[in-house]
Amino acid sequence: MVTQAVRTTSQERVKLKSTSAQGRRAAINSITLGLTWIATFAAIIPLVWVIGDVISRGLPYMSAEFFTSTFKPLTLGGGGVLHAIVGSAELVGIASLISIPIAILAAIYVSEHRNTTFGLVIRFSTDVMSGLPSIVVGLFVYTFLVSGQGYSAFAGSVALAIMMIPIVLRTTEEMLMLVPRALREGSLGLGATEWKTMILIVLPAAVSGIITGILLAIARVSGEAAPLLLTAQGSNVLSTSLSQPIAALPLTMYKYAIDPSPIRNGQAWAIALVIVVFVLILNLSARALTRNRVKGL
Amino acid sequence: MTSIPASVVRSPSARLGRALAHGDVPYRLITVAASIVLILLVVSFGLMLWITSAPTRTQFGLQSLISSDWNPSGEIFGSLPFVVGTLLTSLVGLAIALPFSLSIAIFLVELCPPRLRGPVGTMVELLAAIPSVVYGLWGLFAFIPAVVKPLGDFLLKLLGTPTNFIYLPFLSGPFFGTSIFASGVILAIMVVPSITAITRDVLLAVPAAQREASFALGATHSETISKVILPYGMSGILGAIILGLGRALGETMAVTMTVGNVSELPTSLLNPGYTMSSVIANEWGEARSLLHSSALLEIGLMLFATSLLLNVLARLLVWSVSRKNPDQRG
Structure with missing residues (x-):
């Protein structure tokens, strides 16, 4: 196929010997290449636009009260989103506690048994998990943890944990593969056991990459509303109980966004600003951590 | 004390004991367990959705799709x-x-x-x-x-x-x-x-x-x-x-x-x-x-x-x- 393509090109070249044809080919070349420039910068416009809008429309609704008080009816000024901030922190924190150990341990296993059948099955399961629609994760956790017991912060955390596992696992696995074999063999050769080699030598060498994965996973789930809709449900009161429904920033934002009141809409923009700033900081610091290690992560 | 027979060291139970003391067996078991959790999750996703959607399937069959x-x-x-x-x-x-x-x-x-x-x-x-x-x-x-x-x-x-x-x-x-x-x-x-x-x-x-x-x-x-x-x-x-x-x-x-x-x-x-x-x-x-x-x-x-x-x-x-x-x- 490729040789055929090259042959066509050379045939064309023979045919198009006249200078005008040469000129046409050169023109097509510059136009095509110019278009890729334009398309690339056109694709960046939405990013700038979203961030610009979130700042200009969200900032006016931010105040000390926005961060320090909980839900109030519109007649009392609408209140703030402290309950949602606390809820999000709790949901994401517990999700991290559940997902990070599982993901790192499984990544250790996969990195050492990449090409065994079991290793391939795990890698495939990871791919499937990372491609799962978030709403399906919500349905799944609902059937296990909510039906019968009711909506709860714990169910929400589990849903977020399921979304974090594949991200942390994949990055950790990649980072473990980058640790030079000689380091591992040196430690084993000196008589260290396998687990000591892993904990004292290999993991420390990969730690910045693993933290990158964790930061990216936290960034990803901090903005998730769909799975929480079916698990944590959302709430208007400040609560930290694991067995009760709990508020979260993306949930509150969604509720305020579809509210008819313009004040609620404005608060939704302000919440969007909080989420976007948080997510962008996490993403950029994750990149900064691994900039010198892997290109294009 | 000097005469620990080689046969004891080679016996399976002793080897297991030594491996446990080293911590390598628990280490492997834990990593395998974490991996199994992952596979179980994916399998139970499919199973759970299949089972819980049964009422509609039996009631409507393919009708619900068309x-x-x-x-x-x-x-x-x-x-x-x-x-x-x-x-x-x-x-x-x-x-x-x-x-x-x-x-x-x-x-x-x-x-x-x-x-x-x-x-x-x-x-x-x-x-x-x-x-x-x-x-x-x-x-x-x-x-x-x-x-x-x-x-x-x-x-x-x-x-x-x-x-x-x-x-x-x-x-x-x-x-x-x-x-x-x-x-x-x-x-x-x-x-x-x-x-x-x-x-x-x-x-x-x-x-x-x-x-x-x-x-x-x-x-x-x-x-x-x-x-x-x-x-x-x-x-x-x-x-x-x-x-x-x-x-x-x-x-x-x-x-x-x-x-x-x-x-x-x-x-x-x-x-x-x-x-x-x-x-x-x-x-x-x-x-x-x-x-x-x-x-x-x-x-x-x-x-x-x-x-x-x-x-x-x-x-x-x-x-x-x-x-x-x-x-x-x-």
Whole structure:
């Protein structure tokens, strides 16, 4: 196929010997290449636009009260989103506690048994998990943890944990593969056991990459509303109980966004600003951590 | 003390004891256990959705897939409008995203000045970092009024009016702003980064010799790209597209907020519609009857099965390119 393509090109070249044809080919070349420039910068416009809008429309609704008080009816000024901030922190924190150990341990296993059948099955399961629609994760956790017991912060955390596992696992696995074999063999050769080699030598060498994965996973789930809709449900009161429904920033934002009141809409923009700033900081610091290690992560 | 018989050390129980003391056996067991948790999760996903959606399957069978009558209060559940809505929004999104993603990937691999490569790549990837629900808010209050509404009105007047010389029924009204078209455009923005990232990796895997041979034969850069590099990576690019499709199919919040949520079979891209994920998000909280929630679970099962299938297909395609050339460029 490729040789055929090259042959066509050379045939064309023979045919198009006249200078005008040469000129046409050169023109097509510059136009095509110019278009890729334009398309690339056109694709960046939405990013700038979203961030610009979130700042200009969200900032006016931010105040000390926005961060320090909980839900109030519109007649009392609408209140703030402290309950949602606390809820999000709790949901994401517990999700991290559940997902990070599982993901790192499984990544250790996969990195050492990449090409065994079991290793391939795990890698495939990871791919499937990372491609799962978030709403399906919500349905799944609902059937296990909510039906019968009711909506709860714990169910929400589990849903977020399921979304974090594949991200942390994949990055950790990649980072473990980058640790030079000689380091591992040196430690084993000196008589260290396998687990000591892993904990004292290999993991420390990969730690910045693993933290990158964790930061990216936290960034990803901090903005998730769909799975929480079916698990944590959302709430208007400040609560930290694991067995009760709990508020979260993306949930509150969604509720305020579809509210008819313009004040609620404005608060939704302000919440969007909080989420976007948080997510962008996490993403950029994750990149900064691994900039010198892997290109294009 | 000096006379520990060698046979004792070699006996299985003693060896086990020693391994336990070293900690290697528990270490392996723990890592295996964590891996098994993962596999169990994926298997139970499928099983759970299959079991819980049984009431609808036994009651309606295939009827629920081909009927477009969705009436929760009347206990009738035909999910065709959602399947069609999901397919249309995703295909519109993909059709818009594809030329951009290909151009960006080509730009990053072939043309970008090295100094710009990092920042441009990062900015494209940050498009994927913005949460779905933020895209929904932005779409609803900023993008639809500013771009989609005027553009849709223009298309409607130009091509979607029956009295016109050229009449395209799939661009006819009624058009309110929130529509399949609007969701498609926002989905396009959201899937550009994922298609771009994989396409870029695929293009990087094209051997330098292919490129150099084409240049040596006198081909221009654009000819080299369209006739040598893209054909070489075609199956991988196809994989990237399929993965992007999978992402678009399951996207929930941004679509729920911009698609209009009308559970009728759409006849035009400018009509409001409904998607599979949106109907789950919107109706789950109100689903009182067993049949209603089981119908929603069946839709979830379809989403799960589709994303599983697309994932397998995409991985196989991408894998077939990277296997051709194990030592990658860049």
